[in-house]
Amino acid sequence: MKHIKILKTIFKVLSLLIGVIPIHALDKHGWRKQIVYSLLTDRFATTESVGCDPEDRSYCGGNWKGIINKLDYIQDMGFTAIWISPVIKNIEGKTKYGEAYHGYWPQDLFSVNPHFGTEQDLIDLADALHERGMYLMVDTVVNHMGAPDTKNIDFGSYNPFNKEEHYHPMCPIIQSDPLSLEQCWIGTEDVTLPDVDTENPFVIETLYNYIHDHVQKFKIDGLRVDATKHVRQTFWPGFCESAGVYCQGEEWTGEAAAFCEWQEYMDGLHNFPVQGVAAEAVVPVNDRALRKTSIAMNLVAHHCVDSTLLGLFLESQDAPRLAALNNDFNVLKNAMTLNLMSDGIPIVFYGQEQMLKGTHDPLNRPALWITGYDTEGPLYKYTTKVNGIRRALINTEDGEEWIRTRTHAVAVGDNLMLMYKGPVITFITNYGSVNKEYILKMPASEPMVDLLTCTLIEVENDILKTTIHRGEPKILYPYRLTMRDGFCADEMSLQGEIPGVFMGHNEIVRSDNT
Template sequence: MLLSLLTVSLAAGSALAASTDDWRRRSIYQLVTDRFATSNDSSPTCDTDDRVYCGGTWQGIVNKLDYIQGMGFDAIWISPIVANVEGSTGDGESYHGYWTADQNSLNSHFGTADDLVALSSALHARGMYLMVDVVVNHMGGTSVPPDYSTLAPFNSESKFHPFCWITDYSNQTNVEHCWLGDNSVPLVDVNTEDDSVVDFFNSWIAGIVSNYSVDGIRIDTVKHVRQDFWSGFAEASAVYTVGEIFDGDVNYVSPYTKVLGGVLDYPTWYQLTSAFESTSGSLSNLVSTVQQAQSSYANGEFTAGSFLENQDNPRFQSITTDQGLVKNAMSWPFIQDGIPILYYGQEQGYTGGGDPANREALWLSGYVTQEKPLLQLVTSLNAARKAAIAANSNYLSTALTFPSVEGSTLAVLKYPMLALLTNGGSSSTPSWSVSGTGYDANEALIDVLTCTTYTADGSGGVSITGSAGEPVIILPTIAFNQTYCQSLSGSS
């Protein structure tokens, strides 16, 4: 029997300090609950083309927290938790969690209320945060018109916007009032102008955070709801909120940063993907977009979520498998101003294209950690970011700069970290010469990805020649724990 999210009262471990500022030092591992791990560690067949539940659960996540934490992540983002449309539709099953049927009940495919509490408690016992995905904009139907009586708690047509498909993304009213989805699964657009609907959602999100000790909220389809709805919703949650505004225009995304704790940084994502998907990508376009966002977002990019992959976009290795390009692109979220987010399976080299191919079962990888270059890359990047935060008390409020942008090479400075990137590809031998680093004359430096040591010149400048088109991430040797390098050589 499903339990009401608003009435359940369970002894979950209390949420950790989870303000927007507290989230800034975290790095997030995003996973699709149904595809990450099963409760009994089994490995059932999971064909993404089938678009069906494959068996992942909240208990399965608990079982694999060592795997996540071992890469250096201290927060996870899980799929929406509420009950969804049941059974097969013309678009498959709702294993992903975005076709809500009952806002007040949990998705029993993922487990029970006790299981969700256990996940929250297990995370908090490790000092990790829990982020839950939520959908406010719409609910899931199975026909046009939908059977409103099957939806809860909004079971009458008056609680939804009148039916119309979104046809004009340049018309914000059309974007906010018309419907996403298709004839098989229309996404029934909730009337968020209705005061009773607003009151429900504000109470609902407060209840989820309280009942399950949630530390942060990721919000789906934010641009499809009026902007002034979100400030009250965010305040009611009392935790960090990060919204999905699926758009590449900084000027369009920026206003949402004034009503939420942060946004997923789609404008930068578009340019990041373009810059590193081939050796002809534009690094200067990436630079200009980042600089525009730094000056336009309410908190700069400090509270934005930075990512390369997610459940809505093709995996980067479906675009290119050149490992030089892949490693440079993967490094970006960890060396920029905001909060890094890694989509599960990226560390295992998954190559799925667009939805549903990008929602593979991770158990098919065997959760292997040895001889996995991308997993080691992510582990090193997390270690480097933590070391930089520890070495500079102002690191999280220090805006990155670009001391060098030359052809296929880019230098990103966020003292004490200097990231040297290239889109020359794996057959290239990149070189960088960077001045104004802030390093002392002749200071000892280290590339945290390879543990190669360097020495700054008499002015603190850095001149480095790389190999195989791979990134170089520099820190002062004094700031980086050498036992990490010893463990790295011991595990290879």
């Protein structure tokens, strides 16, 4: 009888635990190993052929069934998770800024957006991902609701916060005032976002219960949290604990110390300090941008609790498309390499692999179906290759240590940055496909292999000598580990690189005669 009682107690505890944490959900350590494809549901895939003019700022017909139909496109590129737009019902109608196709103007937290499909469609998407061993991150908005008429707000139309007392009093945001950031309203006179009172006990309890049930119902594996800095910091630990899944917040600032403070309150953040300068490095005339990028990487690694849990991205719905800034293919390859091989959880915005253009909203949010989902495109194929390298490194016997190791970035000259992460050295350049080469020598104790080209790079007298042709990136890995882990088994270049002229320790020699 005693054993039966113990078993009953164990089963009861397990049942309670399963009720709190979805069995399919990843903890933060599991998310560290993922590669995320971020998409706007309305613009990624549709179930019927429709036109889409992004300048209209209107719904174009993308939906969850469409995503399911195009999961091969995402998975074949090497991505292991997707991050989709907010799924809840938004306000309807045309405003000065268009319709709420993006999902950030909520009206009802307890209903899904009918433009994207039904509740069952969303569950089917989660199931389809899980059957593939992939994961679902959902964008989450709890800071505010949406209102098209700032002078006549109908609080009764919202669910569950349908009383004016559930909101902070309307006031304009003053960026230099922390309390104003937390309690005043985002928006303009044309469209405003009533700010939910996250100090109100009823609101707090409702949101904590809501996110727990929301994650459970739709089998969500992780949350992207919108407008993080517009809610008091102490709200977030309870919210993420109630969700029971990894939370990655939007804290938009370029100052590393202030940014990293927020990681005390949630698992991860979008790495804005690095993104802000790394995106600038796509423009070659900005010769110091790679230096600034290396400094930002090192500051974030130093100040943050764990920089390997941050989300690293270069493109987003709020940022210019890189191909709009520079259409040099080798520059875009370097940007993708940086995106996928440095610290944190890589996040690639839909269409980055198709070199979509658009310098600003709404032009940077076109429908992806205009590309025909080309899997033979050069950057799609290159992204697939680098994702394969990253995943293979994670799966080596040292993979857990590698993925947890913080990158140390070193700028060498104005147009080259080295990223040291465990035994891997990644070369990033931004001078492009010009008819020039950089020649580098650096101390090394063993031969290395460029995993991108499977070229052997010999070491002579403890000096590694390598040449960077036409701004190509490199991913170097020790030869002995390359052999142990099965990289380049059928492609190894036995002749290695052609010796050149080398000068100085960690110095670059530039030659115009390639």
